[in-house]
Amino acid sequence: xxxxxxxxxxxxxxxxxxxxxxxxxxxxxxxxxxxxxxxxxxxxxxxxxxxxxxxxxxxxxxxxxxxxxxxxxxxxxxxx
Numbered sequence: 880x881x882x883x884x885x886x887x888x889x890x891x892x893x894x895x896x897x898x899x900x901x902x903x904x905x906x907x908x909x910x911x912x913x914x915x916x917x918x919x920x921x922x923x924x925x926x927x928x929x930x931x932x933x934x935x936x937x938x939x940x941x942x943x944x945x946x947x948x949x950x951x952x953x954x955x956x957x958x959x
Contacts (some may be wrong), residue, residue, distance in 0.1 A: 886914055904937060911935045 889909050897905055907925050911918065916927060918935055927934035 883913060885910075906939075907935055911939070 887910075894902055894905055894910070911925060918925060918938070923935055923938045924934070925935050927937070
């Protein structure tokens, strides 16, 4: 069994330091890429084939696990 540990705190720090237009691709291709096999298993592509199509962004929004649009860097819980 292979165990991969992701440093999500550093990833979210970087995510929130980006311009808003760049966040979606960073979230998709940097943060969700390690879970691509899982997303493929449940038929969720990392990027939709057409604009506003079903992909990992829409799936994480439906599950309410995507924070990249909701918060600003200074609002992160680990920032003091």
